Amino acid sequence: MSGPVDVLIPTCRRPAALAVTLTSLAGQTQRGLRIVVSDQTEDEPALAAPEVRAVVRVLDALGHRVELHRHLPRRGDAEHRQFLLAQVRRPYCLFVDDDVILEPDLVARLLGVIREHGCGFVGSAVIGLSFRDDVRPEEQAIDLWPGRVEPETVRPGTAAWERHRLHNAANLYHVQRALGMTRARQRVYRVAWVGGCVLYDAVALRAAGGFDFWGDLPPGHGGEDVLAQQRVMARAGGCGLIPSGVYRQELPTTVADRAVDAPGAFPGR
Numbered sequence: 001m002s003g004p005v006d007v008l009i010p011t012c013r014r015p016a017a018l019a020v021t022l023t024s025l026a027g028q029t030q031r032g033l034r035i036v037v038s039d040q041t042e043d044e045p046a047l048a049a050p051e052v053r054a055v056v057r058v059l060d061a062l063g064h065r066v067e068l069h070r071h072l073p074r075r076g077d078a079e080h081r082q083f084l085l086a087q088v089r090r091p092y093c094l095f096v097d098d099d100v101i102l103e104p105d106l107v108a109r110l111l112g113v114i115r116e117h118g119c120g121f122v123g124s125a126v127i128g129l130s131f132r133d134d135v136r137p138e139e140q141a142i143d144l145w146p147g148r149v150e151p152e153t154v155r156p157g158t159a160a161w162e163r164h165r166l167h168n169a170a171n172l173y174h175v176q177r178a179l180g181m182t183r184a185r186q187r188v189y190r191v192a193w194v195g196g197c198v199l200y201d202a203v204a205l206r207a208a209g210g211f212d213f214w215g216d217l218p219p220g221h222g223g224e225d226v227l228a229q230q231r232v233m234a235r236a237g238g239c240g241l242i243p244s245g246v247y248r249q250e251l252p253t254t255v256a257d258r259a260v261d262a263p264g265a266f267p268g269r
Contacts, residue, residue: 003032004091005107008084011098012040012254015049018098020249022055026062030107035059036087038069040080045070078214078224078262085210088202097196100126103245105183110199113188113241119149120204120236121229123194124244131169139165140175143190149237154192154230156263164192176243188239193226197246204236223262230263
């Protein structure tokens with residue numbers, strides 16, 4: 001059974017976390033996913049781990065198609081994401097970090113929103129539940145879209161850029177509970193960007209250039225997803241989904257060198 005969504009997972013040195021993420025995909029109500037995993041582990045590949053192989057067999061048995069790649073040498077996260085984008089064959093592509101847990105209906109919810117609004121992307125911000133008791137009212141401002149999502153330009157240093165604070169810690173969790181948000185009462189809201197779980201219209205992402213700027217960045221960089229989303233948002237619009245439905249496993253980063261910030265490196269883009 002074939003569906004409309006390709007799930008793209010870049011991974012490196014996280015076999016156990018990857019297995020957990022894949023397990024949450026196995027439980028999705030959206031059937032017929034095509035899942036593309038690209039591993040940049042230099043020594044023992046994460047894809048060879050028994051726990052990963054076991055979940056891949058389960059996904060296959062459930063009718064999801066899984067493709068495994070080993071993509072080396074490492075040239076930075078932007079190049080890795082561009083490689084994954086080149087593998088996309090379906091209308092929508094969901095970039096998912098290798099250390100997240102998705103609620104069972106999340107892919108279906110994201111797909112419904114992007115089809116309803118016809119926008120370039122919709123993201124579910126990743127919640128860190130270890131911060132569930134850390135309430136930060138000063139970071140909980142939310143700007144709900146009143147109607148259809150429209151293109152907008154968001155640049156560093158502007159008031160709109162400060163929207164990203166909503167995605168810190170467990171802020172979104174606190175906001176969705178305070179507003180009584182449920183799956184039946186979900187809304188979309190304005191974002192600066194969304195990290196960890198973002199569904200793109202593949203045509204819109206390619207039209208905005210994807211991650212083609214990777215060659216102009218050193219391998220040690222961050223913010224590649226931020227820059228890509230800003231370019232898509234300016235052309236086709238983008239939004240966040242509340243309630244979110246995705247959670248961080250809260251592991252140490254595997255990208256230690258983030259000396260260059262992609263949005264800051266290309267202020268004109």
